[in-house]
Amino acid sequence: MSPTSSAPVPDQPATPPRTTPGNQAPGRPAPDSTRRSERSRRAIYDAALALVGEVGYPRTTIEAIASRAGVGKQTIYRWWTSKGEVLLEAFLDLSQRAAEELGEEWVFPDTGDLAADLKLVLRATVDEMLDPRFEAPARALAAQGVVDEQLGRTFVTQLLEPQLQLYVERLKSAQEQGQVRRDVDPRIALELFVSPLAQRWLQRSGPLTHEYTDTLVDYALGGLSPR
Amino acid sequence: MSPTSSAPVPDQPATPPRTTPGNQAPGRPAPDSTRRSERSRRAIYDAALALVGEVGYPRTTIEAIASRAGVGKQTIYRWWTSKGEVLLEAFLDLSQRAAEELGEEWVFPDTGDLAADLKLVLRATVDEMLDPRFEAPARALAAQGVVDEQLGRTFVTQLLEPQLQLYVERLKSAQEQGQVRRDVDPRIALELFVSPLAQRWLQRSGPLTHEYTDTLVDYALGGLSPR
DNA sequence: TGGAGAACGAGACGATACGTCTCGACTCCC
DNA sequence: GGGAGTCGAGACGTATCGTCTCGTTCTCCA
Numbered sequence: 011m012s013p014t015s016s017a018p019v020p021d022q023p024a025t026p027p028r029t030t031p032g033n034q035a036p037g038r039p040a041p042d043s044t045r046r047s048e049r050s051r052r053a054i055y056d057a058a059l060a061l062v063g064e065v066g067y068p069r070t071t072i073e074a075i076a077s078r079a080g081v082g083k084q085t086i087y088r089w090w091t092s093k094g095e096v097l098l099e100a101f102l103d104l105s106q107r108a109a110e111e112l113g114e115e116w117v118f119p120d121t122g123d124l125a126a127d128l129k130l131v132l133r134a135t136v137d138e139m140l141d142p143r144f145e146a147p148a149r150a151l152a153a154q155g156v157v158d159e160q161l162g163r164t165f166v167t168q169l170l171e172p173q174l175q176l177y178v179e180r181l182k183s184a185q186e187q188g189q190v191r192r193d194v195d196p197r198i199a200l201e202l203f204v205s206p207l208a209q210r211w212l213q214r215s216g217p218l219t220h221e222y223t224d225t226l227v228d229y230a231l232g233g234l235s236p237r
Numbered sequence: 238m239s240p241t242s243s244a245p246v247p248d249q250p251a252t253p254p255r256t257t258p259g260n261q262a263p264g265r266p267a268p269d270s271t272r273r274s275e276r277s278r279r280a281i282y283d284a285a286l287a288l289v290g291e292v293g294y295p296r297t298t299i300e301a302i303a304s305r306a307g308v309g310k311q312t313i314y315r316w317w318t319s320k321g322e323v324l325l326e327a328f329l330d331l332s333q334r335a336a337e338e339l340g341e342e343w344v345f346p347d348t349g350d351l352a353a354d355l356k357l358v359l360r361a362t363v364d365e366m367l368d369p370r371f372e373a374p375a376r377a378l379a380a381q382g383v384v385d386e387q388l389g390r391t392f393v394t395q396l397l398e399p400q401l402q403l404y405v406e407r408l409k410s411a412q413e414q415g416q417v418r419r420d421v422d423p424r425i426a427l428e429l430f431v432s433p434l435a436q437r438w439l440q441r442s443g444p445l446t447h448e449y450t451d452t453l454v455d456y457a458l459g460g461l462s463p464r
Numbered sequence: 465t466g467g468a469g470a471a472c473g474a475g476a477c478g479a480t481a482c483g484t485c486t487c488g489a490c491t492c493c494c
Numbered sequence: 495g496g497g498a499g500t501c502g503a504g505a506c507g508t509a510t511c512g513t514c515t516c517g518t519t520c521t522c523c524a
Contacts, residue, residue, distance in 0.1 A: 045492070045500055067384055071481060082502040087483065149383055156380035156439050157294055166442050181461075190461050197443075198452055199461050201433035206425075209432040212383050212439075215393050216424075225425055233460020234408075234417050234426050272471060272521070298510060309473040314512065 053079035055100035067150035132223035202230035280306035282327035294377035351411040359450035429457035
């Protein structure tokens with residue numbers, strides 16, 4: 011997934027360290043999040059991301075994460091229910107930090123030329139998809155989300171939809187400027203260029219190049235039928 | 238993935254039972270495929286598909302497949318290297334049998350009305366994506382393919398690309414009839430409606446309806462810009 | 465028709481990793 | 495300064511892994 015898991019992450023309500031353990035199953039007394047060790051949390055994120063990059067998702071075990079982070083296993087089980095959940099949070103955290111590096115507020119460009127703006131953003135997305143720092147964890151999460159419905163929904167809601175919303179707003183602006191038909195639903199329209207890119211990335215069903223995304227934008231805006 | 242993993246599978250060279258064990262690593266003497274037990278092979282396919290549907294991919298273990306199929310574990314390890322590979326073959330086999338049920342040769346409709354033909358096929362694909370018989374294994378394979386490059390390439394090559402090729406041919410026909418611009422690359426063009434559908438299915442990022450796919454076709458053919 | 469050889473079903477085996485649990489050390493708050 | 499709760503560490507029983515024997519069954523060829 012993550013058609014655009016990439017592209018600098020904008021505001022996003024800055025998910026706080028997370029107060030509720032996923033592990034809030036009945037029976038167990040809820041752990042006290044105010045006493046949680048920030049140091050351990052960070053170390054676990056780092057270890058999880060590093061391991062996924064180095065040995066792949068299947069061999070990224072809870073025990074390996076704990077050992078690498080210099081942390082007891084119970085500290086992981088206390089706050090998370092699965093390694094997918096750990097990795098999702100680690101990745102969300104990584105995205106946020108990356109976004110902060112990029113300056114206060116990143117906004118979707120709006121030069122008045124829709125095609126140019128879309129091409130610019132999609133080119134940046136391609137670059138990010140090829141960034142090895144993101145590749146491994148993003149793929150692992152996407153795969154997990156396909157199979158694990160709850161994780162998938164969190165992934166989509168927290169990471170994907172906020173991204174897509176930026177496209178929606180840019181397309182609405184284009185509608186006001188008369189560059190996009192008024193009767194078009196922006197939430198569907200954006201899928202014409204975002205989904206093919208995401209799909210190629212996930213399935214490796216074709217090369218990811220700037221020319222490719224430029225072409226997608228041209229086809230989507232101009233249509234396949236003769237004009 | 239499998240944007241169109243569905244849609245009746247056409248000819249396809251009818252992958253024979255598979256002669257080489259994936260397990261053809263060095264050292265081990267290659268097993269003699271002519272003496273292979275057809276009965277066991279079928280039982281393993283059935284068990285694998287059933288288990289994935291019942292308990293999900295992660296809990297579909299090799300041991301469970303062997304036990305359910307009434308087969309020794311070694312019989313599985315002799316012919317396959319991983320459960321992903323087992324499931325992929327089982328699913329390919331299922332697709333082929335489903336295709337055969339559908340009559341000799343299924344061909345992409347070509348009534349001369351491209352929009353109508355595409356809508357028809359995409360509606361059928363939606364229906365198939367919602368068929369529980371396909372859902373579980375298809376999701377599991379898609380997820381595995383995202384993370385396991387070799388499996389993913391096999392999945393794309395054997396299952397996906399043959400499907401997509403049908404769209405390519407239909408689009409070329411439309412180009413000859415003047416319904417699609419000549420300068421359009423059909424392999425990319427098809428992604429405008431196929432990928433969004435696949436993406437929604439995989440990510441559960443929106444409802445899968447006939448109206449949705451109809452809209453995709455309209456947007457892709459007509460373009461988003463005012464005409 | 466009978467023997468050889470390979471695949472077969474069954475399951476024992478050591479190696480992980482699972483998730484739970486207990487322990488003493490530490491830290492924060494009353 | 496005492497209590498409660500998290501922490502690192504690791505022992506524990508269970509489950510699955512992939513490999514490895516066992517006899518048995520099947521098939522081909524002499």
